[in-house]
Amino acid sequence: MSVAIDSVLHPPARLQIAAVLARVDDIEFATLRDIIGVSDSVLSKHLSALSEVGYVRLQKAKSEGRQRTWAAFTKDGAIAFDRHMTALRELASLAAEMAVAAE
Amino acid sequence: MDREEARVALDSVERMDRQMAEQMTWPLWRHAAFGAIEALFLLGWGLSTAGMAVCLVVALGGLAWIVHDDRRRYGVFISGYSSRAARPALFLAFLIFLAGLAAIVLTGKLHVWTPWVPVVVVLVFVGETLTSIWWQKLFHADLQRSGSLS
Numbered sequence: 001m002s003v004a005i006d007s008v009l010h011p012p013a014r015l016q017i018a019a020v021l022a023r024v025d026d027i028e029f030a031t032l033r034d035i036i037g038v039s040d041s042v043l044s045k046h047l048s049a050l051s052e053v054g055y056v057r058l059q060k061a062k063s064e065g066r067q068r069t070w071a072a073f074t075k076d077g078a079i080a081f082d083r084h085m086t087a088l089r090e091l092a093s094l095a096a097e098m099a100v101a102a103e
Numbered sequence: 104m105d106r107e108e109a110r111v112a113l114d115s116v117e118r119m120d121r122q123m124a125e126q127m128t129w130p131l132w133r134h135a136a137f138g139a140i141e142a143l144f145l146l147g148w149g150l151s152t153a154g155m156a157v158c159l160v161v162a163l164g165g166l167a168w169i170v171h172d173d174r175r176r177y178g179v180f181i182s183g184y185s186s187r188a189a190r191p192a193l194f195l196a197f198l199i200f201l202a203g204l205a206a207i208v209l210t211g212k213l214h215v216w217t218p219w220v221p222v223v224v225v226l227v228f229v230g231e232t233l234t235s236i237w238w239q240k241l242f243h244a245d246l247q248r249s250g251s252l253s
Contacts, residue, residue: 005104010104015112016116016118016119019119019120020119020123023120023181023185023246024185025181025182026174026179027180028174028178028179031177031178031179032178035123063174063175085113085116091104091109092106092110092113
């Protein structure tokens with residue numbers, strides 16, 4: 001395999017968060033939570049972990065009298081996600097090739 | 104990570120993309136708002152300098168409003184440039200604007216009102232609105248396709 005699996009993006013919830021962030025400019029915490037289908041605390045924990053390694057930029061902004069958190073991929077995060085996806089595809093296609101060879 | 108885990112991970116990304124495709128659909132008025140803003144940018148070239156300044160301010164305000172409204176209404180902002188697969192629609196939108204500008208120059212003169220200006224502006228409005236709808240189609244198709252890459 002030419003590209004390695006990224007251990008930060010390995011947990012399923014983080015990969016799902018990354019998959020959504022890869023498609024948007026930025027997204028509000030509650031919207032992301034509803035798409036992923038996790039609790040506030042779980043999402044908060046994973047976003048903090050992604051933010052600590054510099055993959056995600058978190059920004060707080062006041063809107064309609066409430067403080068809201070917005071999440072966006074950093075450039076490093078987007079690159080890491082692309083690499084991780086390439087590694088996953090290589091691994092999965094290798095499995096498919098082996099299955100064909102075994103037939 | 105083994106191969107089965109990789110497959111499961113890719114399936115979960117595919118699920119997210121499909122869910123995004125279902126949720127990220129903008130109404131017709133939102134596409135028309137984009138068309139109207141582009142048409143307004145163009146209209147300025149057919150008006151006096153003062154008229155152009157007014158069009159520019161209103162169009163820029165409209166753009167800011169669209170970004171704000173998308174964030175408030177959908178909890179997310181996706182710019183036209185963010186989807187690589189949908190960029191052909193973005194380039195087409197730019198070409199339509201340039202064609203409109205060329206039409207205004209060819210049928211009269213910049214900053215001079217002629218009967219052709221409203222005709223060109225309406226055509227650009229329709230073209231830009233349809234292009235925005237096409238952008239959404241390309242965006243959705245990319246989301247639906249991403250899973251099949253796995």
